[in-house]
Amino acid sequence: MTNLLHLPADDVTRARALAAEAGAPVVAIARAHSTSSVERAVLRLAGICGADVDGTPWVNRLVDEVAAQVGLESGVALPVWNALEQSEDLVTLAQRAAAGRVDFALPTGPAREVAMANATRAVSLGLERIDSQRRHRELLVASLATPKRPWIYLIVATGNINEDIPQAQAAAREGADVIAVIRSTGQSLLDYVPEGATTEGYAGTYATQENFKLMRAALDETSAELGRYIRLTNYASGLCMPEMATLAGLERLDMMLNDSMYGILFRDINPIRTFVDQRFSRQIHARAGIIINTGEDNYLTTADPIEAAHTVTVSQLLNEFFAHEAGLADWQIGLGHAFEINPDTPNSFQLELAHALLARELFPDAPLKWMPPTKHMTGDIFRGYLLDGFFNLAGMLTGQDILLVGMMTEAVVTPWLSDRDLALQNVQYVRNAAAGLRDDFHPSRTGLIAVRGRHVLAEAIGLLDRIADTGLLNAIADGTFGLMHRPANKGKGLAGVITKDPYYFNPASLLLEGPVSA
Amino acid sequence: MNDQMNPSVDAPVVIRPYGDTTGDGMVQVSFTLPLAHDKRAEGAALQLANKMGISPALVVHAKAMGPEFTFFIVYGTVHHLVEVDKVVVFERDYELLTPKDANAAVREQLGRPLVTVGACIGSDAHTVGIDAILNIKGFAGEKGLEYYGEFEVHNLGAQVSVPELVNQAIAFHADAVLVSQVVTQKDAHLANVRELTAAFREAYPHGRRPLIVVGGPRFDPTMAAELGVDRIFGKGTTPGEVASYLVHAMVNQQRKASDV
Structure with missing residues (x-):
């Protein structure tokens, strides 16, 4: 590991230890609870899909019916597999249940054993499909050329999957290594995953299993054409993290936005719901070989990027702790950060370099995601283009891995074809012109960059110390992050939080956690 | 020439x-x-x-x-x-404020937080609009009202009944009630808003009810008086416009009150 900022090794160790201390009680809470979305994800792994005539997914109908009749404290699996008749599938059961023709019960004795065995078998099939999709990705990546870092990450967001596909393919041909399909505004607050191929969305396209499948197939074609594996990204944030993660695994998405606290802070989702959901969703991502992207860039768009720089570091350390705990390896933890300092600030570029280097040095094996300026993109597209050039240079100079390409028309229009082309020329110029600059870049130990980096780490340790002391949930309630107050007994999705009883059974969790936990 | x-x-x-x-x-x-x-x-x-x-x-x-x-x-x-x-310049009847200026005006003029209660009423489950205005995430590059330190925001979410909204508005001592309506089948949005204004008229003494602001893509902003609301916002409205309007309306109301 390089040490360009001359970070004291003791500080780095202490920061990680404090993050673990702050995170451990939350993991205990996450283990003691389930949520309606976790239970739905179990059934999705077992193959349920489709929706009723009103568009309500059968999985929601089934879980709601079980909840109404016997509650979800013991998990959905036992009553469902107990009720399944010989050779009946889950959709048929859901239809019967929706018609009021199923009496759910919690089985005991031998009936319980049978239900557990059948549920485990059915869920295993889903995990096997996720495993085979992972192997398929590994084969494709091995047979095609590996794109050099940073990977170029481009967004499409037409609202119509049929428009998204040619745009995504065009973006890949122009140089994108990663395609992200932005979701329709507000999808994160839907307590269900819409079904089918969709052509109408608001500022984005609905994330559905069918849309995932169509886009992955199209990018497989383009990957073969270009001789380069094009990765596909979507969002596991919101009220349906576990289900989104499951569908992403089943359909071989490659990266997923998945932050441990974003939903709480920026979407007012209940904290317990979020921590339970993110843990299960990350276990699925770990199994699926998916790289997560965390959302620290959001803090910098709400709070001051200099004053709040250390909250990014704190969030990265917490995200890393929760990710490791859920089984993700370092190469899967795409910690986020952003270039958002006011460009009128003296030495703003040095400060950006200090912050970006701090992330690089603290997380040497994480595929860091570097987010472009948005807050100071004013509509002056010419100045914006220059700012994006500096953003690209900072990314090269500090070894960022996933570079979200900045658009000069940020906050003006959704990117035009020409905006994307100009943005890629900007990246390619910097990538070419500054290809070897990182090897020549050694900030002085006493210079602004190194001093600032050490200072931010020290501030992060101070904050982590306080959080470990007062408890992470209290810190979130008190407005420590992004200035938002989010108490643990408030927020969206609280009704879907379930306290597990001693009979709780979840075959997916048992298979994902391995034999250690019983 | x-x-x-x-x-x-x-x-x-x-x-x-x-x-x-x-x-x-x-x-x-x-x-x-x-x-x-x-x-x-x-x-x-x-x-x-x-x-x-x-x-x-x-x-x-x-x-x-x-x-x-x-x-x-x-x-x-x-x-x-x-x-x-x-050249004709469209003059809006209130000044657009930055979050900082809006907060300062509330601090100076009200001396307490401006309490806002928001919801989607009736069967409408589309919280896109109300969330874009209220959630800190915001819309069009502007932060939502939650970001404003001097605004106390209660977002009740979707499918809130009118009586429940009235009760919550009373419980929170709301200065303003924000309602978003996206579903317009059979003019449901207009019927819902009429029900809303009738309920607030009944529940509050004359002239004391909170500001009622509705928004949605299919509303005609000129229909405010006809529907009995204080303001209608159409498609593409940003949180900053709503915040600026609320500050403008509250401060004017304060002035009127102190004139009496």
Whole structure:
């Protein structure tokens, strides 16, 4: 590991230890609870899909019916597999249940054993499909050329999957290594995953299993054409993290936005719901070989990027702790950060370099995601283009891995074809012109960059110390992050939080956690 | 045509774009045509520029973007005259405030947080609008009202019944009630808003009810009085506009109250 900022090794160790201390009680809470979305994800792994005539997914109908009749404290699996008749599938059961023709019960004795065995078998099939999709990705990546870092990450967001596909393919041909399909505004607050191929969305396209499948197939074609594996990204944030993660695994998405606290802070989702959901969703991502992207860039768009720089570091350390705990390896933890300092600030570029280097040095094996300026993109597209050039240079100079390409028309229009082309020329110029600059870049130990980096780490340790002391949930309630107050007994999705009883059974969790936990 | 140089008026009434010489009419535009890059495409770009009134036009840059598109940058002269005295400016009846100024106004004028209660009423489950305005995530690059330190925001979410909304507004001592309506089948949005205003009229003494603000893509902003609400916001409204309006309306109300 390089040490360009001359970070004291003791500080780095202490920061990680404090993050673990702050995170451990939350993991205990996450283990003691389930949520309606976790239970739905179990059934999705077992193959349920489709929706009723009103568009309500059968999985929601089934879980709601079980909840109404016997509650979800013991998990959905036992009553469902107990009720399944010989050779009946889950959709048929859901239809019967929706018609009021199923009496759910919690089985005991031998009936319980049978239900557990059948549920485990059915869920295993889903995990096997996720495993085979992972192997398929590994084969494709091995047979095609590996794109050099940073990977170029481009967004499409037409609202119509049929428009998204040619745009995504065009973006890949122009140089994108990663395609992200932005979701329709507000999808994160839907307590269900819409079904089918969709052509109408608001500022984005609905994330559905069918849309995932169509886009992955199209990018497989383009990957073969270009001789380069094009990765596909979507969002596991919101009220349906576990289900989104499951569908992403089943359909071989490659990266997923998945932050441990974003939903709480920026979407007012209940904290317990979020921590339970993110843990299960990350276990699925770990199994699926998916790289997560965390959302620290959001803090910098709400709070001051200099004053709040250390909250990014704190969030990265917490995200890393929760990710490791859920089984993700370092190469899967795409910690986020952003270039958002006011460009009128003296030495703003040095400060950006200090912050970006701090992330690089603290997380040497994480595929860091570097987010472009948005807050100071004013509509002056010419100045914006220059700012994006500096953003690209900072990314090269500090070894960022996933570079979200900045658009000069940020906050003006959704990117035009020409905006994307100009943005890629900007990246390619910097990538070419500054290809070897990182090897020549050694900030002085006493210079602004190194001093600032050490200072931010020290501030992060101070904050982590306080959080470990007062408890992470209290810190979130008190407005420590992004200035938002989010108490643990408030927020969206609280009704879907379930306290597990001693009979709780979840075959997916048992298979994902391995034999250690019983 | 020489009246633009008339020395007897302070500012010229007729002007042209300015490149480096008064009256040169120089403009610069960029655009993409769905054509492969060749001589014909450059000719097409010139034709478009001419039809836009740019003449003579000069294609200074043309670049292929894939096999089917070409990007152009064109410089040239326009002959249009801008008649400055005929420019009409739309004046909104309240000032647009930054979050900082909005907070300062609330602090000074109210001396306490401005309490806002928001919801989607009736069967409407589309919280997109209300969330865009209230959630800190915001909309169109602007943070939602939660971001405003002097605003106390209660977002009740979707499918809130009118009586429940009235009860919550009373419980929170709401200064303003924000309602978003997206579903418009059989004019459900209008019926719901009428039910809403009737319920607030009943629940509050005359002249004491909170501000009622509704928003949604299908509302006509001129219908506020007819529906009995204080303000209607249409498609594309940003949190900053709503915050500015609330500050404006509250401060005016305070003034009226202290006048009495």
